[in-house]
Amino acid sequence: MPTVLRVAVPVPLPQLFDYLPPVDVDAAALIPGCRVLVPFGRTRRVGVLLEIARESNVPSHRLKPALMLLDAQPLLDAELLCSLMWAARYYQYPLGAVLECALPIGLRQAKPLPAAGERALALTETGAAASPAGKPTARTNLLLQILAQGPRTYPELDNALPGWRAAATSLRKRDLIVGITLTTRARPHMPMIGPPLNVEQQHAVDEIDAAHGRFAPFVLEGVTGSGKTEVYLALIEQALARGQQALILVPEIGLTPQILRRFRERLPCAVHALHSGLSDGERTRTWLAAARGEAQVILGTRSAIFTPLPRAGLIVIDEEHDASYKQQEGFRYHARDFALVRARSLNVSVVLGSATPSLETLANVETGRYRCLPLRERAGAARMPIPRIVDLRGQRLQHGLSTELIRAIRDCIGRGEQALVFKNRRGYAPVLLCHGCGWTATCTRCNKPLTLHRRENRLRCHHCGADRPVPIACPECQGTQLQTQGQGTEKLEDMLIELFPHVAVVRIDRETTRRKDSLEQLFAQLTPDQPGILIGTQMLAKGHDLPNLTLVAIVGVDEGLFSHDFRAGERMGQLVVQVAGRAGRARKPGTVWLQTHHPEHPLLLTLLRRGYRELAAQILDERRGAGFPPHTHLALLRADASSLAPLQEFLDRATTLASTADKNLQALGPMPAPMPRRAGRERAQLLLLADQRSTLQTFLPAWLNQLRALPEAKRVRWSLDVDPVDL
Numbered sequence: 001m002p003t004v005l006r007v008a009v010p011v012p013l014p015q016l017f018d019y020l021p022p023v024d025v026d027a028a029a030l031i032p033g034c035r036v037l038v039p040f041g042r043t044r045r046v047g048v049l050l051e052i053a054r055e056s057n058v059p060s061h062r063l064k065p066a067l068m069l070l071d072a073q074p075l076l077d078a079e080l081l082c083s084l085m086w087a088a089r090y091y092q093y094p095l096g097a098v099l100e101c102a103l104p105i106g107l108r109q110a111k112p113l114p115a116a117g118e119r120a121l122a123l124t125e126t127g128a129a130a131s132p133a134g135k136p137t138a139r140t141n142l143l144l145q146i147l148a149q150g151p152r153t154y155p156e157l158d159n160a161l162p163g164w165r166a167a168a169t170s171l172r173k174r175d176l177i178v179g180i181t182l183t184t185r186a187r188p189h190m191p192m193i194g195p196p197l198n199v200e201q202q203h204a205v206d207e208i209d210a211a212h213g214r215f216a217p218f219v220l221e222g223v224t225g226s227g228k229t230e231v232y233l234a235l236i237e238q239a240l241a242r243g244q245q246a247l248i249l250v251p252e253i254g255l256t257p258q259i260l261r262r263f264r265e266r267l268p269c270a271v272h273a274l275h276s277g278l279s280d281g282e283r284t285r286t287w288l289a290a291a292r293g294e295a296q297v298i299l300g301t302r303s304a305i306f307t308p309l310p311r312a313g314l315i316v317i318d319e320e321h322d323a324s325y326k327q328q329e330g331f332r333y334h335a336r337d338f339a340l341v342r343a344r345s346l347n348v349s350v351v352l353g354s355a356t357p358s359l360e361t362l363a364n365v366e367t368g369r370y371r372c373l374p375l376r377e378r379a380g381a382a383r384m385p386i387p388r389i390v391d392l393r394g395q396r397l398q399h400g401l402s403t404e405l406i407r408a409i410r411d412c413i414g415r416g417e418q419a420l421v422f423k424n425r426r427g428y429a430p431v432l433l434c435h436g437c438g439w440t441a442t443c444t445r446c447n448k449p450l451t452l453h454r455r456e457n458r459l460r461c462h463h464c465g466a467d468r469p470v471p472i473a474c475p476e477c478q479g480t481q482l483q484t485q486g487q488g489t490e491k492l493e494d495m496l497i498e499l500f501p502h503v504a505v506v507r508i509d510r511e512t513t514r515r516k517d518s519l520e521q522l523f524a525q526l527t528p529d530q531p532g533i534l535i536g537t538q539m540l541a542k543g544h545d546l547p548n549l550t551l552v553a554i555v556g557v558d559e560g561l562f563s564h565d566f567r568a569g570e571r572m573g574q575l576v577v578q579v580a581g582r583a584g585r586a587r588k589p590g591t592v593w594l595q596t597h598h599p600e601h602p603l604l605l606t607l608l609r610r611g612y613r614e615l616a617a618q619i620l621d622e623r624r625g626a627g628f629p630p631h632t633h634l635a636l637l638r639a640d641a642s643s644l645a646p647l648q649e650f651l652d653r654a655t656t657l658a659s660t661a662d663k664n665l666q667a668l669g670p671m672p673a674p675m676p677r678r679a680g681r682e683r684a685q686l687l688l689l690a691d692q693r694s695t696l697q698t699f700l701p702a703w704l705n706q707l708r709a710l711p712e713a714k715r716v717r718w719s720l721d722v723d724p725v726d727l
């Protein structure tokens, strides 16, 4: 009887592939979960061995041997493999590609595993002998001083010296320091003691702890600043005391050095970060340390949900409503939903924390599937900020700000406090217009206005990334009266600098935070007890504790009130509450100013008068009436092509196949995508809707097979999104 290896290969095909064992490999060494290098067409791929079978449907003379067994131990344990298989089925994505996604990049290649241990820096002999040159406060000198006391790991350096990476590069070039791997475990340090928990915090900790050892989902619903992080820390300590691992997920922009530092100060063990800002090597090492059970606390963004946890004790999803948990391309999983699947198979508690839980989560609380633990009060002395509406109708505005608001900012500065101006639009202005003839700078590939970025003097398309110089004259009429319309963060920054020339004004958006460590450095420009102004996009909505910040101005809510997306109201509510939560975090009370042309909008009124929970209840009701999630379940077929005809043909065929399939299934469309054209391609979509998840789940695999076989499918680019977030 031949042995046949069934291998998941990272290719866009749903089936497994059969191979013979590699020559001269012992049968006992072939364990599911190990990686194998296999020939695939004319290339070689790293696949994952899933099963060892007795026979194959492929005729034996056509079976090829795998080239190499890459691991002595399974890299993916049974739990992770099983959860990922579930995800491949649920999200209708090829298993080989799902497994590839779950592995850190360093393990997707047929290379030996990196040495166990942590990346660190140490002085070279030259470095040890060198006497300091240049300014004593220069980062390079500070780094040399730190390393003079012994080697330091990257996480330790993150804590000790923001911006050390640039300094390290220059010192390495001069041969003063080297990168090493520290194999000894991080020395245990004396953690700082946190504040005593208040009654509600303690209650939450007790309830969650009482459930340990089995699957139990909790929602920790606490306004910003109510002390959710303290609850997480207490739960992590309990997991550590039981010798277990804890995985904490935070939104992409939430994993700031500040939160890492707080975890590192407070926990008695190493805290491992996992996010896209790290090198492939660092991520691989952390992943492997977790797989060995050595990394006890892992703090990461979305894809950290694929971390192996052989000794799992707790999973926390902070800001569970955050949109960055949904992967928007390729394998379109939702990390929060997948966390529940993992927690179930690991038999651990999962804590979903938020001031503004998603409606999906609230619906699960309503049906009793999740337990809600509220934190109603702000921790310590902090109070919730007081909301104020600024009715913009008929008012004179200065670059989009009302006189009333400018006066309030002036008063705030006068008291020596700090203000935050929130505008969810980066760049200088979203429109550049010719006053002579009405021409507008437009992206021809997306049919949308280009945003003016004045600092770099470029016109950019925020949809496809197109980038071009700003014309000196109008290309239509040669007139030179080009003017801007609307305002982005750059324009607001200019105006506020002009109004408050003696105050630190800091802008935080994608442009100013491109470099590593830059977010931290920007925040450092605000001295805690000095007046200052922060301007920024939603990057500002979370993560930072600014005790002297007492005024928050939201200057663009209206965009969220009128949108085609059925989630717009929910998002508006979450954003307002989150941004407002930046104010008055310490002893000083805060105020939130909302500028709007629609002061009587029912959603806005409900939010301000009765709070987020009431808003959520109102929207849930509306969605029930309209038949939208969470009361129904969706899958979205998206397609794009260079012209409309093939797109239409493909989606028409797909619609016909779907509408005859199951009476419980509704096919809405085909219809143009919210952006019908992007990067030069036409886009359209078909929405499938069912009352029961199972209706969709039964239908989708067969339908996808039919779609793959359509000749029309070859002429378009298409993808399926199960539980889409953006429609």
Ligand code: ADP
Pocket: 195, 196, 197, 198, 201, 222, 223, 224, 225, 226, 227, 228, 229, 230, 231, 379, 380, 545
């Ligand atoms: P959240 O995660 O809900 O935004 P945090 O845990 O960050 O809230 O707490 C907000 C602030 O309140 C932090 O400065 C924290 O140290 C402080 N804090 C939290 N819990 C307590 C407590 N029980 N007593 C005093 N201060 C607390």
Ligand code: ZN
Pocket: 434, 435, 436, 437, 438, 439, 474, 475, 476, 477, 478, 479
């Ligand atoms: Zn013109």
Ligand code: ZN
Pocket: 443, 444, 445, 446, 447, 461, 462, 463, 464, 465, 466, 678, 679
């Ligand atoms: Zn474009």
